[in-house]
Amino acid sequence: MVDQRQAFNASSSTQTQAREFDAGLRAYMLKVYNYMTSGVLLTGIVALMTSQSPAILQALYQLVPYGDGVAIAGYTGLGWVALFSPFAFILAMNFGLNKMSSSTLKMVFFAFAATMGLSLSSIILMYTGESVVRVFFITAATFGSLSLYGYTTKKSLSGMGTFLMMGLFGIIIASVVNMFMQSSAMHFIISIVGVLIFAGLTAYDTQKIKDMYFQVSHSGEMAAKTAIMGATTLYLDFVNLFLMLLRLFGDRR
DSSP: OHHHHHHHHHHHHHHHHHHHHHHHHHHHHHHHHHHHHHHHHHHHHHHHHHHTOHHHHHHHEEEEEETTEEEEEEEOHHHHHHHHHHHHHHHHHHHTTTTSOHHHHHHHHHHHHHHHHHHTTHHHHHBOHHHHHHHHHHHHHHHHHHHHHHHHOOSOOTTHHHHHHHHHHHHHHHHHHHHHHOOHHHHHHHHHHHHHHHHHHHHHHHHHHHHHHHHHTTOHHHHHHHHHHHHHHHHHHHHHHHHHHHHHHOOBO
């Protein structure tokens, strides 16, 4: 009788711990998605405000008249800084992860999202507002479905990681080469492959972020930092998926 009672108590304790872990995981993933969504919204707001400010546009871009509006002929010195500053923030977040507090890391993340808005303001000048909104919702639906799959699937997606990273480096190199070639066919191929790569990365990264919780759940501060870094990863997947889809389905002005 005593053994049965001990077994029952042990089973109840295990079930309680499992429920607490599941609740912690849900809260952790919700925090990741909240940061990521807030970052995307901040980027969109900054991009929209920048595109509607002639003074800021002139500070960032070399503009020439085109039809009823203007076109971008190049970047100013400040424009080049705005273009590459998001990379500086990403490097700071990765290399300063252990030194920064979670609150500092959060501020750096939102600063990164804001500078991304500056660097992406050009797309509102290049594409019609209707097509930007349409592709945004297509991206949101696609991203949501793939991220949900990555979160719920029992199948390990770790085997995709190496292949996807190789593909990512491949399209980066191809994009740099095409800056000089200006090939419309290569541009189309890069966009198609890019959609596939970032679609796969969305599911893969979601599962990876979920699995990270097993390693950091015991540390509140590290879990908070990991949530911010996970949000940054999903943010980049979302933005790049959006840009690739916009290349395919966006209507240029």
